[in-house]
Amino acid sequence: MKPQILILTLSVLVAFVVHAGSEKAPERGKDLQAVYRAGSQGSFDGPAEYFTGNVHVDLVFPANESAHYSGAYVTFQPGARTAWHLHPAGQHMIVTSSVGLTGTRDGKIIEFKAGDTIWCPPDIDNWHGATPHAPMTHLVLTGVLDGKNVIWKEKVIDEQYNGK
Amino acid sequence: MKPQILILTLSVLVAFVVHAGSEKAPERGKDLQAVYRAGSQGSFDGPAEYFTGNVHVDLVFPANESAHYSGAYVTFQPGARTAWHLHPAGQHMIVTSSVGLTGTRDGKIIEFKAGDTIWCPPDIDNWHGATPHAPMTHLVLTGVLDGKNVIWKEKVIDEQYNGK
Numbered sequence: 001m002k003p004q005i006l007i008l009t010l011s012v013l014v015a016f017v018v019h020a021g022s023e024k025a026p027e028r029g030k031d032l033q034a035v036y037r038a039g040s041q042g043s044f045d046g047p048a049e050y051f052t053g054n055v056h057v058d059l060v061f062p063a064n065e066s067a068h069y070s071g072a073y074v075t076f077q078p079g080a081r082t083a084w085h086l087h088p089a090g091q092h093m094i095v096t097s098s099v100g101l102t103g104t105r106d107g108k109i110i111e112f113k114a115g116d117t118i119w120c121p122p123d124i125d126n127w128h129g130a131t132p133h134a135p136m137t138h139l140v141l142t143g144v145l146d147g148k149n150v151i152w153k154e155k156v157i158d159e160q161y162n163g164k
Numbered sequence: 165m166k167p168q169i170l171i172l173t174l175s176v177l178v179a180f181v182v183h184a185g186s187e188k189a190p191e192r193g194k195d196l197q198a199v200y201r202a203g204s205q206g207s208f209d210g211p212a213e214y215f216t217g218n219v220h221v222d223l224v225f226p227a228n229e230s231a232h233y234s235g236a237y238v239t240f241q242p243g244a245r246t247a248w249h250l251h252p253a254g255q256h257m258i259v260t261s262s263v264g265l266t267g268t269r270d271g272k273i274i275e276f277k278a279g280d281t282i283w284c285p286p287d288i289d290n291w292h293g294a295t296p297h298a299p300m301t302h303l304v305l306t307g308v309l310d311g312k313n314v315i316w317k318e319k320v321i322d323e324q325y326n327g328k
Binding site: 094 | 260285
C-alpha cells in the first residue's frame with residue numbers, strides 16, 4: 001500500500017472511531033429498566049420457627065444498590081402472625097386486603113386496614129399478622145443494612161396476640 | 165426526725181431512684197410505630213404541565229431518615245401518562261390494578277400488569293401510564309436524594325406513547 005493511501009485509510013479509521021465514541025447511541029440491547037414479573041421472584045410458606053399459623057410469602061422485588069429495600073406480599077390466615085422480630089433498617093407495611101394487627105413490647109396493638117401503612121423504625125421489636133377472624137395480605141418493604149433485614153426472636157404467645 | 169430514721173429514709177429513696185433509672189420501662193405514651201391511615205396523606209390531580217390526560221395521586225407515606233423513599237398510589241385514566249422525567253434516586257412501580265405502560269429514550273415500551281414491578285434506575289429518562297383502553301393504578305416508591313425525587317422534562321407526544 002502506498003504511504004498516501006495508508007495515511008488516508010488511517011485518517012478515515014480514526015475519524016470513524018472518534019465519531020462513534022462521541023455519539024450518544026440509543027442503548028438498544030441494554031435494558032434501561034428492570035422488570036420483575038408477578039410470581040417470578042419465588043414464594044414460600046412462613047416457617048414454623050418464625051411464624052404462628054399459616055403464612056405465605058410472595059417475593060416481589062429484591063433490594064438493589066440504589067434502593068436498599070426489598071418488597072414482598074405476605075398473607076396471613078386468621079390468627080396467624082409473625083414471631084417477635086426487629087428490622088435493622090426498618091420496615092413499611094401496607095395492607096392490601098382486609099385488616100391487620102401489629103404489636104410492640106409496650107403492649108400496644110394497632111389495627112390497620114387496606115390502604116393503611118405502618119412504619120416500624122429500625123431496631124424496634126414488633127409482630128404483625130391477621131385478626132382472628134379473616135385472612136390479611138400486606139406488602140412489606142424491608143430495609144437492608146449490612147446485608148441483614150431481620151433479626152428473629154421468640155414466638156408471640158396467645159396472651160400477647162390477644163392483648164391480655 | 166431521728167438521724168437513724170433520716171438515713172434509712174434517704175437510703176430507701178436512693179435505692180428506689182437507682183432502680184427506677186436502670187429499669188427498662190415500657191415506653192407508654194411514645195409511639196414506637198408510625199401509622200399512616202388511608203387517605204390521610206393528601207391527594208391531588210396530576211398537573212397538566214407534567215401529565216397528559218387524567219391522573220390522580222394518593223399519597224401513602226412520606227420518606228423518613230431511615231427509609232429514603234416515599235409511597236403513593238397513582239391512577240391513570242385510559243391514554244393518560246406522565247411527561248418524560250427522571251428520578252435522581254430511582255423508582256419502583258408496582259401495578260395494583262389493570263395494565264400499565266412505561267417507555268424509555270431507546271424507544272422500548274414495556275407493558276406491565278397487576279403484580280408486576282418496574283425498577284427505573286437513577287437518572288434514566290422514562291414515562292409511565294395507562295394503556296389506551298383501561299384505567300391503571302400503580303404504587304410508586306420514589307427515592308429521595310438531596311431533597312429531590314423527580315426532574316420533569318417535556319410531554320410525551322402521541323407518536324412516542326404509541327411507539328411509532
